[in-house]
Amino acid sequence: MNERFETKLQRDLDALKAAGTYKHLRHITTPMAPEVHMEEAGDVVILSSNNYLGLADQAEVVEAGKRGLDRYGAGTASVRFICGTFDVHRALEERIAGFLGTESSLTYVSCWNANTGLFPTICDEGSAIVSDELNHASIIDGVRLASKAKRERYKHSDMADLETKLQAVQGAFPIVVATDGVFSMEGDLAKLPEMVALAKRYGAILVVDDSHGTGVMGKTGRGTIEHFGLTGQVDVITGTLGKALGGAAGGFIAGSRALVDTMIQRSRPQLFSNALPATVACSSLAAIDYLDAHPELITRLRENVAYFRSALQRIGYKPLDGESAIVPIIVGETAFAIAMSERLLARGIFVTGFGYPVVPEGTARIRVQMSAKLTREEMDRALSAFEAVGKDAGLL
Numbered sequence: 001m002n003e004r005f006e007t008k009l010q011r012d013l014d015a016l017k018a019a020g021t022y023k024h025l026r027h028i029t030t031p032m033a034p035e036v037h038m039e040e041a042g043d044v045v046i047l048s049s050n051n052y053l054g055l056a057d058q059a060e061v062v063e064a065g066k067r068g069l070d071r072y073g074a075g076t077a078s079v080r081f082i083c084g085t086f087d088v089h090r091a092l093e094e095r096i097a098g099f100l101g102t103e104s105s106l107t108y109v110s111c112w113n114a115n116t117g118l119f120p121t122i123c124d125e126g127s128a129i130v131s132d133e134l135n136h137a138s139i140i141d142g143v144r145l146a147s148k149a150k151r152e153r154y155k156h157s158d159m160a161d162l163e164t165k166l167q168a169v170q171g172a173f174p175i176v177v178a179t180d181g182v183f184s185m186e187g188d189l190a191k192l193p194e195m196v197a198l199a200k201r202y203g204a205i206l207v208v209d210d211s212h213g214t215g216v217m218g219k220t221g222r223g224t225i226e227h228f229g230l231t232g233q234v235d236v237i238t239g240t241l242g243k244a245l246g247g248a249a250g251g252f253i254a255g256s257r258a259l260v261d262t263m264i265q266r267s268r269p270q271l272f273s274n275a276l277p278a279t280v281a282c283s284s285l286a287a288i289d290y291l292d293a294h295p296e297l298i299t300r301l302r303e304n305v306a307y308f309r310s311a312l313q314r315i316g317y318k319p320l321d322g323e324s325a326i327v328p329i330i331v332g333e334t335a336f337a338i339a340m341s342e343r344l345l346a347r348g349i350f351v352t353g354f355g356y357p358v359v360p361e362g363t364a365r366i367r368v369q370m371s372a373k374l375t376r377e378e379m380d381r382a383l384s385a386f387e388a389v390g391k392d393a394g395l396l
Contacts, residue, residue, distance in 0.1 A: 019334075019335060020334075020335030020338060020339060021334045021335055021338060021355060021356075022338075023338075024040075026038050026039075026040055026041070026350070027039040027040065031056065031057035031062075032046070032049055032051050032056040032057060032247060033046070033051075033054070033056070033057050033373065034046060034054065034371055034373045034374045034375065034378055035378065036350075038350065040345075041345050041346075041348070041350070042348070043348065044345065044348050044349060044350045045348060045349050045350065045374075045378050045381060045382050046350050046371075047349060047350065047351040047368045047369060047370075047382060048350055048351050048352040048367070048368075048369060049247075049369060049371065050212070050242070050243035050244070050247060050369065051243070051244075051247050051371055051373075052215055052216050052243060052244040052301060052325050052369070052370070052371055052372065053215050053216075053221075053244045053245075053287075053291065053297045053298075053301065053371070053372050053373075054297070054371050054372050054373030055244065055245065055246050055247065055287045055290060055291070056246060056247035056248075058246075058287070058290060060286050060289075060290050061246050061283050061286045061287050061290060062283070063286075064282045064283050064285065064286030065248070065279045065280070065282055065283035065286075066279075067282060068088065068278050068279040068280075068281065068282025068283065069278075069279040071278075071282075072086055072088065072278035072279065072282075073278070074277075074279075075274065075277055076274050076275040076276075076277065076278065077274070078274060078275070079270070079271060079272060079273060079274060079275065080264070080270060080275045081264070081270075081271065084274060084275035085275060086275070086278045086281070088278050088281045088282055088285070089107060089275060089276065089278070089281055091281075091285060092107060092276075092281045092284055092285050093105045093106060093107055093252070095285055095288055096252050096254055096288070097254055099222060099288055099292075100222060100223070100225075100231075100237055100254045101222070101231040101232050102232075102237065102254040102255055102256070103255070103256050103257045103260075104254070104255065104256065104257045104259070104260040104261075105252050105253065105254035105255075105260060106252060106253050106254075106260045106263050106264060106270070107241075107250055107251070107252045107275075107276045107281065108250065108251045108252065108253070108269055108270065108273075108276065109249060109250060109251070109269075109273060109274065109275075109276055110240070110242065110249060110250065110251045111138060111209065111211050111238055111239060111240040111242070111250075111251030111252070112138040112141075112251065113251060113269035113273060114138075114238045114239075114251040114252060114253050114269070115136075115138040115139050115141070115142040115209060115238055115251075116138060116141055116142040116145055116269060117142070117253075117263065117267035117268060117269040117270060118142060118207070118236070118238060118253055118263070118267070119139075119142040119143050119145060119146040119149075119176070119178070120142070120145040120146040120147075120268070121262065121263060121266045121267045121268075122174065122176065122205075122259075122262070123146040123148070123149040123174070123176055124148050124149070125148045126148075126172060126173060127146070127148070127149040127150070127172055127173060127174050127175070127176065128149055128150040128151070128152065128169035128172035128174075128175045128176070129143050129146060129149050129150070129151050129152070129175075129176045129177075129178060130152045130153075130154060130162065130165045130166060130169065130175065130176070130177050130178070130204070131143050131151070131152070131153055131154070131177075131178040131179070132153070132154060132156055132157065132178070132179045132180065132183075132190070133153045133154065133155060133156050134156045134180070134183050134185070134186060135178060135179060135180050135183075135209070136180055136184060136209060136211070138209070139178050139180070139209055143178065149172075149176075150169055150172055152165040152168065152169060153165075156183075156186075157188070157190065157191050159191055159194045159195070159198065162177070162195070162198060163198055163202075166198060166202040166204060167202070170202065174204075174205050175202065175203065175204040175205065176204065176205045176207055177195060177198070177199055177204045177205070177206050177207065178207045178209075179192075179195065179206075179207070179208055179209070180208070180209050180210075180211075180212070181208045181209065181210035181211075181212070181213035181217070181223060181224030181225065182210070182211075182212035182213040182216070182217065182224055182324045182326065183212075184211075184212050184326065185328065185354060185358065185359050185365070185367065186320060186322065186326075186328060187320055187322035187324045187325075187326030187327060187328050187367075188320070188321070188322045188323075188324070189213075189217070189224055189227070189322070189323055189324065190208065190224065192208065192224060192225065192228045192230055192234070193228050193230065196230055196233050196234065199235075205235045205236065206234050206235050206236070207234075207235065207236040207237075207238065208224065208225060208234050208236070208237050208238070209237075209238045209239065210223040210224050210225065210237055210238070210239045211238070211239050211240040211243055211251075212243065212324060212325075212326065213225075213227070213239075213324070214239045214240070214243070214244055214245065215243070215244025215245050215291060216244055216298075216301065216324060216325050217323070217324065218298075219298070220291075220292070220295060220298070221244070221291050221295075221297070221298050223237075223239070225237065227323075235255060235256075235259075236253065236254070236255040236259065237253070237254040237255065238251065238252065238253050238254075239251065239252055239254070240252075241276075241280065241284040241287075244287075244291075245284055245287040245288060245291070246280075246283045246284050246286070246287035248280045248283055248284070249276070249277070249280050250276045250280050250281070250284060297372045298372075300372040300373075301325060301370060301371070301372035304370045304371070304372060304374050304379065305324075305325050305327065305370045307376070307379060308327065308368065308370055308379050308382075308383070309327055311379070311383050312327065312329070312368075312383070312386065315383065315386060315387045315390065315396065316387075316390065316395075316396040317329050317386070317390065317395070317396070318330075319368075325369060325370045325371075326367060326368070326369055327367075327368040327369075327370065328365045328366070328367045328368070329365055329366045329367075329368070330363055330364070330365045331353070331364055331365060331366060331393075331395065332362060332363075332364055333355070333362065333364055334353075334355025334356050334361075334364045335355070336353075336364065336393075337353030337354060337355050337364035337365060337366060338353040338355065338364075339353075339393075340353055340366060340389060340393055340395075341353035341366060343389045343392065343393070344366075344385055344386070344389050347385035347388065347389065348381065348385065349381070349382045349385045349386070351366055351367070351368055351382075352366075352367060353365070353366055354366075354367055
C-alpha cells in the first residue's frame with residue numbers, strides 16, 4: 001500500500017467532512033416504494049427516487065423478473081456479439097422501438113454506457129457536437145470521448161446561442177445536437193420544437209436523452225418527445241430502464257436500423273461489456289406492458305406533482321418552475337442543502353440535498369422527485385416536515 005497516496009485520500013475526505021459536504025450512503029432493507037425501511041432512520045417516506053410510476057415493486061414486474069431468472073439464469077456471461085444475446089433482448093428491443101416510434105433500438109447495461117458508446121461511435125474526424133451546458137454527466141463524458149469531433153456547448157436552453165454554435169460548425173459532418181429531454185437537476189424540459197426546427201435548418205442530427213421523461217412525460221408516458229407531439233422527428237433517443245420503467249438497470253439507444261446496426265458493430269460498451277441481464281430485460285418488458293395497460297398511473301403522477309408543488313408554494317417555498325416530476329428547491333450552499341436533508345430525514349422524510357460539483361456553486365438544492373404511488377397522507381407528512389424544517393432553517 002502506498003501510504004502517501006492513502007494519506008492524501010484521507011485528507012481530502014476529512015476536508016469534505018469538515019466542510020459539511022461529505023455524502024453518506026443510506027441502507028434500505030425493503031423494496032423501493034413510497035415508504036421504505038432504512039437502517040439509519042427507520043421507516044421513511046421516499047422523495048428522492050427515480051421510481052416515478054412505482055413499478056420497482058409492482059407485483060407483475062417483479063414476477064416477470066423471477067420468471068426470467070428461472071428461464072435464463074443469473075447472467076449472460078458474455079458480450080452480445082460473442083454469445084450474450086438472448087431472445088428476450090430482441091423482444092425488449094422491438095418493444096422499446098415500438099413504444100417510442102423508432103425503427104429499432106439496442107439495449108445496454110445502463111444509459112451511461114449507451115451515451116458513452118453513442119457519441120464516439122458516430123462522431124469521427126470532421127464531425128461536430130453541440131451540447132447543452134446542463135446536460136447529464138453521461139452525455140458530457142460521451143462527448144469527451146468523441147475526441148476527434150469539434151465540440152461546442154450552448155447556454156442552457158438558449159436557442160439563439162444554439163443557432164450561433166450551429167452556424168460556427170457548418171461544414172462539419174455529421175453535426176450532432178445533444179440534449180436531455182428533462183434536465184435532472186432543474187426539472188425543466190428541453191425546447192424540443194425549436195431544436196427540431198434548428199436541426200432541420202442546419203442539417204444536424206438531434207440526440208435526446210429522455211431518461212427522466214420516459215414513463216413520465218407525454219399523454220401515454222412515451223416521454224418528452226410525445227409531450228411536444230414530435231414522435232418520429234427526433235433522430236436518436238437514449239434512455240434508461242432504471243427509472244420509471246421498473247428501476248432495475250439498463251439503458252437503450254433508439255433510432256434507425258442503420259444506426260442501431262452501427263452501434264452493434266462499433267460501439268465499445270456493446271463490444272466489450274456483458275449484455276443486459278435477461279432477468280432485467282424480462283422485468284423491463286413487463287414494466288412497459290404494465291404502463292400501457294394502466295394509463296391512470298400517468299394521471300396520478302401529474303396530480304401528485306401538482307398537489308405537492310402547489311402545497312410547497314403555499315407553505316412559502318419557491319421551487320423552480322417545470323412540468324416534470326422533478327421539483328427542485330434552491331437553498332444556496334452545498335453544506336446547507338445537505339444539512340437540510342439530514343433534518344428532513346430526522347423527521348422521516350428522505351430527500352437528497354445536491355450541491356457542487358453536481359450543480360454550480362451557490363445553487364445547491366433539495367430535489368424532490370414525485371411518484372404516482374405516493375398517497376395524499378404520505379405527501380402531507382412530507383409537507384409538514386418541509387414546513388417545520390424550513391422554519392427552523394430560516395428559509396420560510
